[in-house]
Amino acid sequence: MSKKPVRVAVTGAAGQIGYALLFRIASGEMLGKDQPVILQLLEVPAEGPQKALKGVMMELEDCAFPLLAGMEAHGDPMTAFKDTDYALLVGSMPRKAGMERAELLSINGKIFIGQGKALDAVASRNVKVLVVGNPANTNAYIAMKSAPGLPRENFTAMLRLDHNRALSQVAAKTGTAVADIEKLTVWGNHSPTMYADYRFATVNGKSVKDMINDQVWNADTFLPTVGKRGAAIIEARGLSSAASAANAAIDHMRDWALGSNGKWVTMGIPSNGDYGIPKDVMFGFPVTTKDGKYEVVKGLEIDAFSQERIDKTLKELTDEQAGVSHLL
């Protein structure tokens, strides 16, 4: 018997990430090739974005996806999020060349108050929320704090693009395949302060750290390359990452919903105090996922270099949090 459709809300659905994301959700790449979906699409309630959204929906229709059980266009989160099981909060302004993501907080932060409240009011009580819109960690924190009626662990921020970027850099450096690399993670904020950490990573059981054996490369090449990759894409494309961001959103939601089969993945999640990160800070952690739940990988040794990096990215996040406390 075929499965009951689930409801997937996507905001910023007519934007560039939306365009790279919706077709893959509708084709079953996010929730499985046997899971029908109903897309609940939110755009700004103005003629231009709504018209563009209609165009995207016409194209979705023209794909005749067997798993697309329905789709709706919305201009109000209170209707867009009704009974939704999954919410991908993408809609917000992207940065331009020369900006840091934190600079978007004053523009984008308030979007996540209204959307958090709407999720609180109308979404499924089990809704899984992924915030993509930047600055993603603090926007996710804002949404979580605006939705006190929902479990806090349902709110997550996207660090998966950073995780995937780190995987590709490590694969290139070691001459190995990304698929063979395990136990890599990215700690902290989706910003240049993030700490991509391959100390525990292995390729077919061999230590990546031993294979690379070059702390200068780690500190001076790897970390800046991963940390500033978003800016490098903007510099090259004139627009911020879209297809790779959509791909990471699919990876994040797929693993959360369907499980990571014991593999480590990185998710931005509200801290429970692990590794000394204060409760509720929306922080990138290594997690494993199973049965729709994530669990932080515990007991990892944090050496002095790593602690310094973790402290730096934590400080940035607590500063961002303090900057929005008057809104919450």
Ligand SMILES: NC(=O)C1=CN([C@@H]2O[C@H](COP(=O)(O)OP(=O)(O)OC[C@H]3O[C@@H](n4cnc5c(N)ncnc54)[C@H](O)[C@@H]3O)[C@@H](O)[C@H]2O)C=CC1
């Ligand atoms: N966390 C991550 O790893 C990444 C995050 N991003 C962020 O994702 C966001 C979206 O990026 P793009 O799709 O490239 O931008 P875009 O400008 O192409 O599309 C954004 C869309 O959101 C819509 N929108 C704006 N406010 C909205 C609201 N309140 N409700 C619903 N829709 C709204 C706009 O009308 C627009 O269609 C940006 O903040 C960007 O910085 C981008 C790449 C990676």
Ligand SMILES: O=C([O-])CC(=O)C(=O)O
């Ligand atoms: O850098 C940006 O502004 C977009 C983004 O978050 C990324 O590509 O990592």
